[in-house]
Amino acid sequence: MTQPAPTLCFIGGGNMARCLIGGLRQRGTPGHQIRVAEPMAAAREALQTEFDVACFESNRQAAEQADCVVLAVKPQIMHTVCQELHGHSGRPLWVSIAAGITSTQLDTWLGGDQRIVRCMPNTPALLGVGATGLVANVACHEADRALAERILSAVGIAVWIAQEAQMDAVTALSGSGPAYSFLLAEAMQAAALRQGLDAEAARRLTYQTLLGAARMLSESAEPADQLRKRVTSPGGTTQAAIETLQGGGFEALIDRAIAAATRRGAELAAAAGN
Template sequence: MSDTRIAFIGAGNMAASLIGGLRAQGVPATAIRASEPNADQRARIAAEHGIELFADNAAAVAGADVVVLAVKPQVMKAVCQDLAAHLSPGQLIVSIAAGIPCASLERWLGQRPLVRCMPNTPALLRQGVSGLFANAQVSAAQRQQAEQLLGAVGLALWLDEERLIDAVTAVSGSGPAYFFLFMEAMTAAGEKLGLPRETASRLTLQTALGAARMACESDVDAAELRRRVTSPNGTTEAAIKTFQAGGFEALVQQALDAAASRSAELAEQLGQ
């Protein structure tokens, strides 16, 4: 990526995370530029990362190999329509805006190489995961550029069908909130069992971190790890049976179905 010129349209939190990840990987500041309407944010990003910032989107994309659309979904249509005349035919467009389908981006920008991404908020810590879908105009080299771009803040996984973006949204895009909810519930339950709230919270968070690391670094899947720590007639089994008796797996499926359906609804609304 050190020879790739990258322009960000919008310099909010996710864009700033990507910029920071690229810089940490050795991409020079001279290869990155961004546009941002907020003057204070422009000054902050320029000071933090040493890149050139613009108030004007057209100025930012001039000469770029990759243009990253990092604006809010609600303003994407207007931004794209204003930007279309200033883009070069070979530029790769990478959209990290939730809920905007490729068909809409192509309608607003014209037919051009386009990668649609669904990152998640742990990207702010460079521990994210993103689902990526490329349209037919994207070359093998451009797929590699997009993968390296999103890989700067975590894991990047390619999807064969765009419709699977809704499933990615349900699993990983919204996923951090599910774990936060479970942490809230575990902390509250520990407190009701008599633990001081701070102790219950620290026990919960460190357990979540340790379990996640075990799952990521193990050579077996989560189901096997669960079985290994669930002794017959023990305390863990008592808890697991209670979860399952309450329909835990079915409830998780219903929750993700609801998230995926809402993702599809938003794409329909925002892509008009």
């Protein structure tokens, strides 16, 4: 006997929820299987109009009869939201996309013995090319993992992480990672201007270069170090640039940056309390 398709509920209708809903709708999830809780009337109307989904002002009302509840709210209000949803009668799968909030904290706030998948998507998900790390608590079944992966894969790739302690590193790497690329783009453009290029040429060449490099990384079977070596001719211009970056401690600086972001993720979890 075929199992009925799960009903999904999104608590929060912000940018990440919107892109997940849009991705699911594009991949064939019917609108009647998606419910959204959103406090702003204008946002509810926009969600209903664009995606043909049921929207509610009340979190509890939206979550009624849902098989999976996606917690898409800011970490600062997660405790309050969970208190409101505490005692949900349907025992749904809970999927959290909030940075720094552990599954243990969520389980406590939601009443205990809950099935929880914690996720960390990043902003390129808004374009359907996101990278999400996921980890499931011990209460989850294979069907829960499959459902969570289906939801997050609607906006890019979904990668399972072995231990939740590694999620702060995921946040530091892919969650915060787009900002590192944007900072690199800023620096490259500024350097090109100082070398005499006009602003528009510097912008277009920088953006297309980063896009091309990203595509080579994702579409080539060769690892990053081999791709780098292939474009670094001995004694050439690229070698001069690479030696300058490495001489200035480029790799060590990136290592310290990701370590700092990882520590901050742990601090946010500690600040959220139990």
